[in-house]
Every structure is written in structure tokens, then in C-alpha cells.
Amino acid sequence: MPMKIDRLNPASLAPPGRYCHVAVVSAGRQVHISGQIALDAMGQVVGEGDLAAQAEQVFANLAAGLAAAGADFSKVFKTVSYVVDLTPEKAAAIHRVRVKYLGEGPYPASTMVGVTALVDPRLLVEIELIAALD
Template sequence: MPSKIDLLNPASLSPPTGYSHVAIVKAERQIHVSGQVAYDAMGKVVGEGDIAAQAEQVYANLAAALAAAGTDFTKVFKLVTYVVDLSTEKAVAVRKVRMKYLGDGPFPASTMVGVTALVDPRLLIEIEAIAALD
């Protein structure tokens, strides 16, 4: 079956590190996952003060949301990551967890944005995803 997602990295753009510059989606249905934060199933914050622990919980939440929709990270074509007080160190910690879930690629189109705060002051990261269902 041909792929519903073509991920491109034009030579005229900088070499990407763990993402693709362009996602062409031919799916008829998409899944839009609301921004996930580091709340566990009971609504408790996981990893207060620890960006890596929070990223792990967020990616686990994304995996659960995708599974509920009948898919997984292989069908994700866009991720947007919001990090409170973004720094190089925080970006590296988030990317390390991200690679655990995304594997060796291909990688979705992605954006990482530094923000001043999220809805709960204990939260350090929020990630939203868009995936192709069919």
C-alpha cells in the first residue's frame, strides 16, 4: 500500500535534526490530538521540575491518545512542542525522549516554541500532534 504521508527535506533548506521540513498528507481522515501535558491518568502532575520526566509523560499521553484513535506515532505528520523557558539543555532533553517514541524516522514536520507559562505553573511542556488515519 502506498504511503499516505510523504516527508521531504529539500536540499535548499538546512539539514534537519529529528524532524522533516515538509509533510505532504494524502489521507482522507486526520487525527488532531489536543496539547498533552504531564498529567497522569488521575490528573496528577508527573515530574514536577524535571523536563525529561514531564516529556516522558507527555509522549506516553500522546501514545495513548493515538492508540485510542487506532493509530500510533508512525502516522504522525506534525508535532508542535511548547516548552516553558526554552533553553538548549531543555531542547536536548525533550529530543532525547522524542527519539525514544519516534525511533529512527521518518520524522514528522515539527515546531518547538519557548513560552513563558502553561495552564498550570508546575507544567514545563505541552505537545500537540496531527496524524493521518487513512
């Protein structure tokens, strides 16, 4: 039986944007993908100084990880994004890329955190996720 994901937005919480407040996952297998950064398959930084280009590479890397595990973005129920010097404009740029991969919903439970730096000073965004396999 496929793993069921119920995405809940309780009326007692503020209406969410492009995320859900609660993701309830039935028992089953999950895939946890480590934070992905804007490195290509050769380990080279993609889009230095360009947040949108880096977000595109990050989501492409996440897609590759999901595919390797036999999943896709429809199975994602949790994301965590780390953004260097986060501003509303930077969040919007990432959301524009995110919607290309996650579509118009239902959205996973999501957190976006502003950080001062990532492992390499050329990197601007890192995203990790959890998806249901079955």
C-alpha cells in the same frame, strides 16, 4: 487505500535535525491530538520540576491518544512542542524522550516554541500532534 505521508527535505532548505521540513499527506482521515501535558490518568502532575519526567508522561499521553484513535507514532506527520523557558539543553532533553517514541525517523514536520508559562506553573512542556489514520 492507506493514507500516504511523503516527508520532504528540499535541498534549498538547511538540513533538518530530528524533523522534516514538509509533510505531504494524501486525502484521508486524520487525528488531531490536543496539547498534552504531564498529567496522569487521575489528573495529577507527574515529574514536578523534572523536564525529562514530564516529557515521558506527555509522550505516554500522546501514545494513549493515538491508540484510542487507532494510530501510532509512525502515522504522526506534525508535532508542536511548547517548552517553558526553552534552552538548547531543554530541547535536547525532550528530544531524548521523543526518539524513544518516534524512533530514528522518518520524522514528522515539527515546531518547538519557547513560552513563558503553561496553564499550570508546575508544567514545563506541552506537545500536540497530527497523525494520519488512513
